Amino acid sequence: MITVNEELCKGCNICKEFCPHNVYEESKALNKKGIHVPCPKNKEQCTQCGLCTLLCPDQAIKVDDEDED
Amino acid sequence: MDKTNQNRFMKYLRTERLPNIFCPGCGNGTVMNTFFNALELADKDFDNLALVSGIGCSSRIPGYVDCDSLHTTHGRPITFATGLKLANPDLDVVVFTGDGDAAAIGGNHLIHGSRRNIDITVICINNSIYGMTGGQISPTSPTGSYGSTAPYGALETPFNLSKLTKAAGATYVARWTTAHPVQLSNAIKKGLKNKGFSFIEAISQCPTYFGRKNKMKTAVDMMHWMKDQSVLKRKADKMDPSELEDKLIIGEFVNKTAPEYTEKFSKLLEDNCESGKPSSVRSAYRVD
Numbered sequence: 001m002i003t004v005n006e007e008l009c010k011g012c013n014i015c016k017e018f019c020p021h022n023v024y025e026e027s028k029a030l031n032k033k034g035i036h037v038p039c040p041k042n043k044e045q046c047t048q049c050g051l052c053t054l055l056c057p058d059q060a061i062k063v064d065d066e067d068e069d
Numbered sequence: 070m071d072k073t074n075q076n077r078f079m080k081y082l083r084t085e086r087l088p089n090i091f092c093p094g095c096g097n098g099t100v101m102n103t104f105f106n107a108l109e110l111a112d113k114d115f116d117n118l119a120l121v122s123g124i125g126c127s128s129r130i131p132g133y134v135d136c137d138s139l140h141t142t143h144g145r146p147i148t149f150a151t152g153l154k155l156a157n158p159d160l161d162v163v164v165f166t167g168d169g170d171a172a173a174i175g176g177n178h179l180i181h182g183s184r185r186n187i188d189i190t191v192i193c194i195n196n197s198i199y200g201m202t203g204g205q206i207s208p209t210s211p212t213g214s215y216g217s218t219a220p221y222g223a224l225e226t227p228f229n230l231s232k233l234t235k236a237a238g239a240t241y242v243a244r245w246t247t248a249h250p251v252q253l254s255n256a257i258k259k260g261l262k263n264k265g266f267s268f269i270e271a272i273s274q275c276p277t278y279f280g281r282k283n284k285m286k287t288a289v290d291m292m293h294w295m296k297d298q299s300v301l302k303r304k305a306d307k308m309d310p311s312e313l314e315d316k317l318i319i320g321e322f323v324n325k326t327a328p329e330y331t332e333k334f335s336k337l338l339e340d341n342c343e344s345g346k347p348s349s350v351r352s353a354y355r356v357d
């Protein structure tokens with residue numbers, strides 16, 4: 001499961017640009033600070049490589065193998 | 070904030086201080102992650118860690134980490150770290166510093182730390198600019214790059230910090246960028262394990278000042294720029310210097326062993342202490 005913490009994300013788009021499997025997409029909606037928080041659209045493509053969590057400068061992303069309910 | 074159901078590095082952070090003060094896309098946060106990952110790779114005890122920093126955006130990192138830290142004066146983190154390490158050689162002492170902090174006002178401390186080969190790990194976040202004070206040119210700004218103090222482009226030749234510390238005697242030296250986080254983390258791991266002065270140069274992005282003044286609007290643009298100009302050391306070694314003019318050489322430059330300063334100092338205390346077991350520097354004075 002991939003979760004992006006809206007309180008921490010600053011919308012830099014690093015995750016979206018550098019995910020090797022194009023998992024993220026920019027969301028149309030704005031968060032409280034007026035930021036387009038990326039949305040893990042293509043979750044099934046995620047290999048849990050961990051690159052996005054290593055890159056995200058704001059520690060906003062959590063990736064784990066828990067199933068979504 | 071609940072630390073359990075969060076990002077894997079949250080457990081190392083002072084969550085009450087988040088979100089951090091860094092601009093969107095600033096490389097400082099990425100370097101922090103690569104450091105936490107390196108601590109895990111090196112199997113280091115988080116409770117045995119002391120972080121030391123000077124002044125600058127990059128030097129604010131220890132303030133977010135939930136361990137002992139010293140936020141010192143501009144340019145002086147290596148001197149404070151030296152004192153800390155000598156007073157308690159068992160500590161893992163890590164310095165976070167910027168290019169301005171380490172190479173301008175603190176340039177002498179950098180070369181003398183390297184020369185002594187004291188067992189500390191220096192992570193220098195080189196964003197080629199003074200970020201905190203508004204984008205002034207630093208000793209590592211590329212020739213021709215723009216800054217608030219160089220509206221016509223920087224005239225000087227930049228310092229190559231990895232070469233400088235290598236020449237001065239550091240026993241582990243590597244350079245990677247925030248666009249190479251796995252390799253950067255691995256280099257920090259090696260630096261943490263090296264018994265001696267380790268210098269890890271993390272080339273990083275300051276989109277707010279360096280980026281904006283040098284026609285790179287976003288952190289993503291800057292990371293592509295860093296990636297595009299990087300050449301692996303192994304490849305660069307076989308290339309003609311003329312081909313490498315505008316390139317950034319990345320990789321490991323030094324990984325060797327040499328006598329370490331705290332060990333020499335502890336031995337001196339032991340040899341000169343009457344009881345054979347010094348309890349402090351004072352107890353080592355010979356009674357004439």
Ligand SMILES: Cc1ncc(C[n+]2csc(CCOP(=O)(O)OP(=O)(O)O)c2C)c(N)n1
Pocket residue numbers: 124125126127128143166167168169170171174194196198199200201202207
């Ligand atoms: C003695 C002293 N001189 C000057 C300053 C002003 N000052 C604060 S941070 C800084 C430069 C920081 O640059 P760098 O180390 O590259 O850090 P960055 O903000 O880019 O991460 C300067 C000149 C100061 N705080 N103290």
Ligand code: SF4
Pocket residue numbers: 002018019020021022023024045046047048049050051052053063
């Ligand atoms: S873990 Fe890897 S594949 Fe999955 S979203 Fe992050 S970068 Fe993409």
Ligand code: SF4
Pocket residue numbers: 004008009010011012013014015016037038055056057058059060061094
């Ligand atoms: S890298 Fe982090 S801060 Fe940047 S857009 Fe992605 S989740 Fe947000």
Ligand code: SF4
Pocket residue numbers: 090091092094095096097126127196200201274275276277278
């Ligand atoms: S000014 Fe530059 S170095 Fe400082 S936080 Fe902003 S992007 Fe980072």
Ligand SMILES: [Mg+2]
Pocket residue numbers: 125167168169194195196197198199200207
């Ligand atoms: Mg700087």
